[in-house]
Amino acid sequence: VGELAKQKQQGxxxxxxxxxxxxxxxxxxxxxxxxxxxxxxxxxxxGNQDDARDLCQEGLLRAYNQRHRYNPQYKFSxxxxxxxxxxxxxxxxxxxVTPLWGAKPADEIANLSDSAxxxxxxxxxxxxxxxxxxxxxxxxxxxxxxVSLFYEKELSxxxxxxxxxxxxNLVKMRLYRGREKLMHMLDPYIRNQEVEx
Amino acid sequence: xxxxxxxLCRQLLLCGASNLDGDEARIxxxxxxxxxxxxxxxxxxxxxEEMEMVVDEMQPPAGFHNQLRQRLLSQKQAKLPSExxxxxxxxxxxxxxxxxxxxxxxxxxGGNLDVGETVQPWLAVSTDFIQQTWLAxxxxxxxxxxxxxxxxxxxxxxxxxxxxxxxxxDWGFEKRKDISL
Numbered sequence: 001v002g003e004l005a006k007q008k009q010q011g012x013x014x015x016x017x018x019x020x021x022x023x024x025x026x027x028x029x030x031x032x033x034x035x036x037x038x039x040x041x042x043x044x045x046x047g048n049q050d051d052a053r054d055l056c057q058e059g060l061l062r063a064y065n066q067r068h069r070y071n072p073q074y075k076f077s078x079x080x081x082x083x084x085x086x087x088x089x090x091x092x093x094x095x096x097v098t099p100l101w102g103a104k105p106a107d108e109i110a111n112l113s114d115s116a117x118x119x120x121x122x123x124x125x126x127x128x129x130x131x132x133x134x135x136x137x138x139x140x141x142x143x144x145x146x147v148s149l150f151y152e153k154e155l156s157x158x159x160x161x162x163x164x165x166x167x168x169n170l171v172k173m174r175l176y177r178g179r180e181k182l183m184h185m186l187d188p189y190i191r192n193q194e195v196e197x
Numbered sequence: 198x199x200x201x202x203x204x205l206c207r208q209l210l211l212c213g214a215s216n217l218d219g220d221e222a223r224i225x226x227x228x229x230x231x232x233x234x235x236x237x238x239x240x241x242x243x244x245x246e247e248m249e250m251v252v253d254e255m256q257p258p259a260g261f262h263n264q265l266r267q268r269l270l271s272q273k274q275a276k277l278p279s280e281x282x283x284x285x286x287x288x289x290x291x292x293x294x295x296x297x298x299x300x301x302x303x304x305x306x307g308g309n310l311d312v313g314e315t316v317q318p319w320l321a322v323s324t325d326f327i328q329q330t331w332l333a334x335x336x337x338x339x340x341x342x343x344x345x346x347x348x349x350x351x352x353x354x355x356x357x358x359x360x361x362x363x364x365x366x367d368w369g370f371e372k373r374k375d376i377s378l
Contacts, residue, residue, distance in 0.1 A: 190244035
């Protein structure tokens, strides 16, 4: 139990993260390793890099302002992702760019597939990134969030369940359905890649 | 039966190989060895994972960290002025405005409403003193001061009491807070 508690208190590279420092410079040093993962998570949630930058910064600022609420029994990364995910969900709800619990119309997915059949052959890295982000932004939020968190190798399924306040089995179910939909959307591109290889 | 195993296999594949326990990994391996359809699935999933890995290479834009530092430091320096009861409790503002309004009406009509016409001796002294002072300061004629009676003292006292209560409640609630997002 002691070892487990110790592990929970460890951040990236095993650094102790509790208590969260009040000094801004120390706080920045603490969160710096998480800036990349959080930023990517925000990109996947919002599908837009500019908005993702803002959301990521808001998440980190909130973490600083609410540092006294951090419970050292939990992993620092889990807490950071929880705060940022909640902010992201609020942002998505505010905008209502995509229906929250429903899929996009079929024609939009068809458009995505058309772009995936781009005859230029192997797409550039940026295009591939954007393609995936577009596909993710077309996923209903209830699938998008667990799928996005799943990409962070630091987070286990149990931690994702903790962040989303749902059971681990439900996380598995949503991951399965979400990634299945994602694969369906990106299928033309994936097949194209297979042919080229 | 085979369909169910295929479904399970696909679910396991989509939940990520790293999240499988020993039994699940063994079942998956055995099934993949015997099922061509699921092997195709596994191949498609690995194609998806390759795409996903490209997103893993995304990094925050240049200047991200410095911008965050600036925001954090400016926030640290510029703490918001205290947010008193005025801002936190709208009813205080409504109550304050309503009391001013009532007080104004009372002041305007007080003389005609016979409020507090019975003047106590000490109040009589007070009102007399106020009237004298008022006259000395503003040169207002006595006729203008007719509505001034004991009720005027009550009104002024009530107004001061309301104001005092509001100030005290504000002090009591006052608490410095960081800028919250």
